[in-house]
Amino acid sequence: MEPAPAYPEEALVRASPFALRRVQPWLRPLLQLALAGGLLAVLLLRVDRAAVREHLAEADLVWLPLAFAANIISDWFRAIRWQHLLLPLRRFGVPFLFATAVLGVAGNLVLPLRAGEALRVQVLRRRSGLGVSPIAATLIGEKLLDVVAYSTFIVVGLVLFREAAFLWPLAVAYGALVIVGLAGFRYLAKRSDGKAEPQVDPARGHIRAWLARELHAFAGGLQSFRRPSALFHVTWSSHAAWLCEATMYYAFGRALGLDLSPAVYLLVVVAASLAVSVPVTQAGLGVFELAIAGLLIAFGVDEATAAAYAVFAHLFFALPYIISGPLAALVLRLSVSDVFFLRAKGVPGEAPAAEPAAGV
Numbered sequence: 001m002e003p004a005p006a007y008p009e010e011a012l013v014r015a016s017p018f019a020l021r022r023v024q025p026w027l028r029p030l031l032q033l034a035l036a037g038g039l040l041a042v043l044l045l046r047v048d049r050a051a052v053r054e055h056l057a058e059a060d061l062v063w064l065p066l067a068f069a070a071n072i073i074s075d076w077f078r079a080i081r082w083q084h085l086l087l088p089l090r091r092f093g094v095p096f097l098f099a100t101a102v103l104g105v106a107g108n109l110v111l112p113l114r115a116g117e118a119l120r121v122q123v124l125r126r127r128s129g130l131g132v133s134p135i136a137a138t139l140i141g142e143k144l145l146d147v148v149a150y151s152t153f154i155v156v157g158l159v160l161f162r163e164a165a166f167l168w169p170l171a172v173a174y175g176a177l178v179i180v181g182l183a184g185f186r187y188l189a190k191r192s193d194g195k196a197e198p199q200v201d202p203a204r205g206h207i208r209a210w211l212a213r214e215l216h217a218f219a220g221g222l223q224s225f226r227r228p229s230a231l232f233h234v235t236w237s238s239h240a241a242w243l244c245e246a247t248m249y250y251a252f253g254r255a256l257g258l259d260l261s262p263a264v265y266l267l268v269v270v271a272a273s274l275a276v277s278v279p280v281t282q283a284g285l286g287v288f289e290l291a292i293a294g295l296l297i298a299f300g301v302d303e304a305t306a307a308a309y310a311v312f313a314h315l316f317f318a319l320p321y322i323i324s325g326p327l328a329a330l331v332l333r334l335s336v337s338d339v340f341f342l343r344a345k346g347v348p349g350e351a352p353a354a355e356p357a358a359g360v
Contacts, residue, residue: 032112032281039286043293043307051304056312059255067251068320074244075101081145081237084230085138088223089130099328100124106325108276109283109318123332133214137221144181145238147174150273152239153246153266160263163299167267170274185225192219193226245269252313256305264299271295272313288314 044052079098086092100123107116121135151174157164158171224230249265249272275291276284289310296306 036281036285036287039281039290043286043289043310047303047307052308052311055256055305055308058257059312060257061255063251063255064316067248067255067316070244070247070251071317071320074241074248075105077237077241077244078142081234081241082138082142084233084237085141085221085224086135087230088227089134089138089221090128092124092128096127096332099331102321102324103328103332103334106321106328109321110325112279112282114279123334127332131217133217134221137218138224141185141222141225141234142238144178144185145234146242146273147181148178148235149238149242150174150270151178153242153270156263157267157270160261161267161299164267166298167270170270182225185222188215188219189222189226192216193223242269248317249313252316253309256309256312258296258301258305258309260296260299260301267295268292268313272317283318285314 076094076098078101079094082097082101083092083094086097100120103123104116104120107119108114109116111119117139120139121132124130124135125132151171154164154167154171154174157167224234243266246262246265246269249268250262253260253265271291271294272288275288280287289307292310292313293303293306296309297303301309
């Protein structure tokens with residue numbers, strides 16, 4: 001029997017792109033998982049793992065109801081904030097925005113690249129008829145208001161604790177970001193306030209015309225930044241939301257027997273939020289643990305206890321959203337097609353677009 005002919009080299013070259021295309025959708029999640037595992041290994045190899053297991057086994061779970069309640073209330077305050085940011089566009093009920101926000105956080109935990117934010121845009125766009133650009137502007141506005149709250153917490157930490165001195169560069173960076181962001185948002189909002197959509201000569205380019213329209217629509221979503229009453233409401237609700245989240249982290253600390261000033265947990269909020277803000281790993285896995293453990297160690301907590309707290313906090317922060325995310329989707333009457341952007345038009349038999357969003 002003659003040996004089988006060698007696989008032609010040119011055929012291998014032609015087949016390779018198809019093989020790569022099949023592997024590519026799995027490549028990023030696998031890389032993120034490997035990076036998360038590596039970061040967790042870096043943390044756990046530095047500490048007494050038996051002591052970490054002991055701390056986790058002895059955790060006083062009676063504090064979890066307080067943590068879960070504080071987390072839910074924080075999302076309610078964020079819904080109030082979002083309502084005021086959206087008010088120049090349309091009035092939405094807080095319960096609807098609350099369910100959408102919970103679904104968005106759950107999406108950030110299970111979908112790559114923090115796609116929960118895109119999910120929030122998708123739900124609101126389908127239910128209201130608003131464009132993507134003004135909705136996205138309100139979400140970016142939320143991020144700036146988060147930085148305002150973080151800046152407040154860092155200043156409190158710098159005043160109260162010598163151990164927080166290493167946060168000075170972050171405080172300066174956040175302060176500059178707030179000033180530039182507020183000035184830029186107000187400028188864009190003022191340029192579009194009450195003005196018709198710009199008309200650009202198509203002869204000058206379709207891309208330029210599209211950019212002009214989208215920038216005008218984006219600026220329309222920033223009108224709250226020109227209204228003092230709206231700024232007051234979005235500022236206090238933002239601080240209230242993050243204070244509730246600090247309460248959640250405080251409850252986690254008490255569950256593990258940490259004896260820290262409640263004000264320290266304001267800085268835990270900053271560290272945790274900064275760790276998950278850039279989607280280096282899925283849901284910040286590994287990055288979150290290193291950031292929180294590092295902060296607690298700076299405040300005198302031993303390494304094993306700090307590592308146990310970081311793992312405990314990440315688990316019990318995520319777990320309620322894994323449960324409540326699908327419940328929020330049921331409340332919003334969403335299908336799998338809605339969630340994963342498979343349809344752009346209304347579902348047959350669904351209520352009119354504005355009805356689910358209306359009301360208080």
